[in-house]
Amino acid sequence: MTDISTHPASxxxxxxxxFAVDGVIYRQVNLAYAKQYEHLxxxxxxxxxxxxxxxxxxxxxxxxxxxxxxxxxTLLPEQxxxxxxxxxxxxxxxxDAALLTLMIQRLAMANGxxxxxxxxxxxxxVNGQPILIDTLSLELxxxxxxxxxxxxxxxxxxxxxxxxxYAQTGTAKIAAAWPGGIPAVVTARLLPWKSRLNAGAWLxxxxxxxxxSRKSPxxxxxxxxxxxKLDNLIDHLGSTISRLSIKANASSAWSNYYDETILGKEYLxxxxxxxxxxxxxxxxxxxxxxxxNDGYFSKILAGTDxxxxxxxxxxxxxxxxxxxxxxxxxPLCVDLANPTPATGFRNAERASFTDRAASDLVVxxxxxxxxxxxxxxxxxxxxxxxxxxxxxxxxxxxVPLSDPKANDLIARRQSPVADYDPQHFELAFSRNFExxxxxxxxxxxxxxxxxxxxxx
Amino acid sequence: MHVLFLYIDxxxxxxxxxVIIAAVLGGAFWIKRFWRKIKSFFTRGxxxx
Numbered sequence: 001m002t003d004i005s006t007h008p009a010s011x012x013x014x015x016x017x018x019f020a021v022d023g024v025i026y027r028q029v030n031l032a033y034a035k036q037y038e039h040l041x042x043x044x045x046x047x048x049x050x051x052x053x054x055x056x057x058x059x060x061x062x063x064x065x066x067x068x069x070x071x072x073x074t075l076l077p078e079q080x081x082x083x084x085x086x087x088x089x090x091x092x093x094x095x096d097a098a099l100l101t102l103m104i105q106r107l108a109m110a111n112g113x114x115x116x117x118x119x120x121x122x123x124x125x126v127n128g129q130p131i132l133i134d135t136l137s138l139e140l141x142x143x144x145x146x147x148x149x150x151x152x153x154x155x156x157x158x159x160x161x162x163x164x165x166y167a168q169t170g171t172a173k174i175a176a177a178w179p180g181g182i183p184a185v186v187t188a189r190l191l192p193w194k195s196r197l198n199a200g201a202w203l204x205x206x207x208x209x210x211x212x213s214r215k216s217p218x219x220x221x222x223x224x225x226x227x228x229k230l231d232n233l234i235d236h237l238g239s240t241i242s243r244l245s246i247k248a249n250a251s252s253a254w255s256n257y258y259d260e261t262i263l264g265k266e267y268l269x270x271x272x273x274x275x276x277x278x279x280x281x282x283x284x285x286x287x288x289x290x291x292x293n294d295g296y297f298s299k300i301l302a303g304t305d306x307x308x309x310x311x312x313x314x315x316x317x318x319x320x321x322x323x324x325x326x327x328x329x330x331p332l333c334v335d336l337a338n339p340t341p342a343t344g345f346r347n348a349e350r351a352s353f354t355d356r357a358a359s360d361l362v363v364x365x366x367x368x369x370x371x372x373x374x375x376x377x378x379x380x381x382x383x384x385x386x387x388x389x390x391x392x393x394x395x396x397x398x399v400p401l402s403d404p405k406a407n408d409l410i411a412r413r414q415s416p417v418a419d420y421d422p423q424h425f426e427l428a429f430s431r432n433f434e435x436x437x438x439x440x441x442x443x444x445x446x447x448x449x450x451x452x453x454x455x456x
Numbered sequence: 457m458h459v460l461f462l463y464i465d466x467x468x469x470x471x472x473x474x475v476i477i478a479a480v481l482g483g484a485f486w487i488k489r490f491w492r493k494i495k496s497f498f499t500r501g502x503x504x505x
Contacts, residue, residue: 146474151467203477211476212469220471229478236481 004066009121009349015136019066025080026065027058027135029073036113036139037073045111045138054104056080056126056133075135081286081307083356086120086156087176087340088332090318091164091246094171097123097130098157102238104132105147109227109234114141118153120175121350128325146225147233151212154204155181158241162201165244166192170315172333179343184209200240248316266443271365272300274439275395278450279304281437282393284360290336290389291367295321295329301363302328309357311336336367337375354388362390365448369399372420373409379419379428387432390453394433398425398447422447 007018007025015033019026029037040046049055058075065074086094097120105115115137122134147153159182160174167190174182188209195201275297284306289298292310294317301308307328312318313335321331332353334340340353364386371377386394399406401420410417426435433451440447 146466146471146478148466150474151470203480207476208469208473211473212467214469218472220469223471223475225471225475225478229482230474232481232485233474233478236477 006066008346009344013134013136021065025077027075027077028066028068028071029075029136030068030070031072032070033136034072037136039112039140040135040138043111043113045108045113046135048107048111049104049132053129054100054107054132055135056124056131058135077133077135080124080126080133082125082309082330083351084125084330084332085175085340085343085350086160087172087179087343088334088353089120089172089175090315090322090331090333091161091171092319092322093125093130093331094120094157094175095161095241095244095246098153098161098241099238100130100132101153101157102234102241105234106231106238108138109141109230112141113138114147115139115149118149118156119181120156125330127327128322128329141227143227144225146223147230150233151184151208152181153237154208155183158200158204158237159184159187161241161244161246162195162205163187163190165246166195168249170333172315176340184212200236200244204237204240247319264443267441267446268443270442270444271397271446271448272297274441274448275300275365278395278437278448282361282450284392286359287361287363288357288359288389290362290364291370292321292331293317293366295324295326295331297363297365298329298331299326301361302326306361309359311357336371337377354385358389358391360390360392361395362386362393363395365395365397366399366405366446368396368425369403369406369409373406373413373417379425380431383429383432386429387453390433392453393436394429394449394451394453396429396449396451397441398422398449400445400447402445 002022004019004021007020010018014030015036016027016029019028046055050057056077058077061074061076063074064071086097089097100123101115101118108114116139117137122132122137123130124133125131155178160171163169163174163182164171184205187205191201191205196206279300286307287301287309289295289301289308289310292298292312293314295310298308298310298321305328308330310318310321310329310331311334312331313333315333318331318333321329334353342348342352342355343350368382371382372379386396400422401407401410401417429449429451433453435449436452437450438447
C-alpha cells in the first residue's frame with residue numbers, strides 16, 4: 001500500500017505543503033499560490049536561482065497525488081539525504097546561510113518578487129554550500145512596502161552572529177535556545193556597550209529595539225517605501241554581515257589537537273595507516289565522524305566518496321573545516337553528551353540528531369575517554385548509542401587510563417574510575433558489535449578497533 | 457480583492473524601523489558623496505601647485 005504523509009513541519013504556509021509518498025518528498029503548490037508560482041517561472045527567476053545553485057531544483061507535474069481540493073501543481077524537488085538545523089551549525093554556516101538569503105532577496109526583487117520569510121529552517125547544506133529549499137517562500141513584490149521578513153532575518157541570522165561576534169559563543173546554542181530567533185530586546189541587553197560604536201549593531205539592534213518597544217505603535221501600513229530604499233537596506237545588511245568578524249579570538253581547546261599533540265607524529269601516522277587499512281576492507285555509502293576535530297579523518301572518509309557528517313562540539317574547528325567547502329562533508333556542531341533533540345510543535349517538526357545521523361559507518365577516534373571520563377557515561381551506554389547510530393560498522397579508538405590525555409582528564413578526580421579497562425570495553429561493545437579487527441596504535445598505548453554490527 | 461496572506465508577523469515597528477534605517481543610510485550616502493567632493497577639490501588643488 002502507498003504510504004502518504006504530510007510533513008509534520010509543513011502546516012504554516014497557505015501557499016502549499018510538503019508530503020512524502022513511500023519516502024519520496026513532494027511539495028504541493030496550492031491554488032492560492034498559483035499566480036506567484038507562475039511569476040516565479042515566467043519571470044526567469046526560478047531558472048536564475050536554480051542555475052546559480054541558490055534554490056533547490058524540482059520537476060513539476062499536474063498530478064494531484066494527495067487528492068487535495070487546493071491543488072495547483074505538484075513539485076518533485078531534488079531529494080536531500082542529510083538534514084541539519086541552525087542549532088547544529090557553526091558560525092560560518094549561519095553567516096553563509098544569511099548571505100544566501102540576502103542574495104536571493106536581491107535577485108528576487110530584480111524580478112518582481114520578494115522573500116516572505118527569512119528563516120534558517122528554509123535552508124539546508126548541500127555539497128558544502130547552503131541552498132534554499134522552500135520554493136514557495138517567494139511572493140510578489142510590492143515596491144511601496146518594506147521587507148516583511150526583515151525582523152525575522154535579524155532575529156534568526158544577524159543577532160546570533162552579533163552575539164557570537166562579541167561573546168565568542170558560537171551560534172548553535174543561541175539558535176537552540178531561540179529557535180524562532182532571538183528578539184532585539186534580548187540582543188540589546190546581551191551585547192556589550194562598545195557594540196554601539198558599530199554602525200550595523202547600532203542601526204539593526206539598538207535602534208530597532210528602541211523603535212519596536214515604543215508604547216504607542218503607529219499605523220505602519222501607510223508608510224511609503226521604495227525599491228531603491230530596500231536595495232540600500234539589503235546591501236547594508238549584506239555588507240554588515242560580510243564584514244562581521246566571527247573568527248575565534250584565541251585558539252580553541254581542540255584546534256591544535258593533531259598539530260601539537262603530545263602523542264606525536266609516529267602515533268598519527270600509525271593511526272592513519274590502520275584507519276585506511278580498515279576502510280579498504282569494508283563497504284559503506286555514508287559515514288558519521290564523531291568528535292571529528294579539524295576533520296583530518298573526515299577528509300580521509302570523504303576521499304572514499306562516502307557522504308560524511310563530521311561532528312564536534314568545538315565551533316572553531318568546524319568553522320575551519322566548513323570553510324574548505326568539501327562537497328561530501330557536512331560539519332555539525334553537536335555535543336554528543338547532549339545531542340540535538342526533536343523540536344518544534346509536538347516535537348515532530350524537526351527530528352533529533354540521533355534519528356537523522358544514522359550511517360553505515362560510525363567513526364569515534366580519540367573520543368571514548370571524553371564520554372567516559374568527562375561525562376561519566378558508562379561503556380555500556382556509549383556502546384548502545386554507537387549501536388543506534390551505526391548501521392554496519394564502527395571504528396573506535398580505545399584510550400587507556402595510562403594515556404597522557406586520559407590522565408589529564410582524571411587528574412583532579414576524587415573518586416576512582418571504575419570498570420575502565422580493555423576487558424570492560426570489549427565486553428560492553430560485544431553486545432551490539434563483533435570484533436572484525438583490532439590493532440595497537442604505534443607511538444601510544446591506544447588500540448584501534450574495527451567492529452561489525454551484529455544482525456539480530 | 458487583493459488578499460494579503462500575513463503568513464509571518466512583520467512585527468510591530470518593523471516597517472517604521474526600516475523607514476528610519478533607509479533614511480539614515482540615504483543620509484550617509486549623501487554625506488559620503490559631499491565629503492568626497494570636498495576631498496577631491498583639495499587634492500586637485502594640491503596637484504596643481
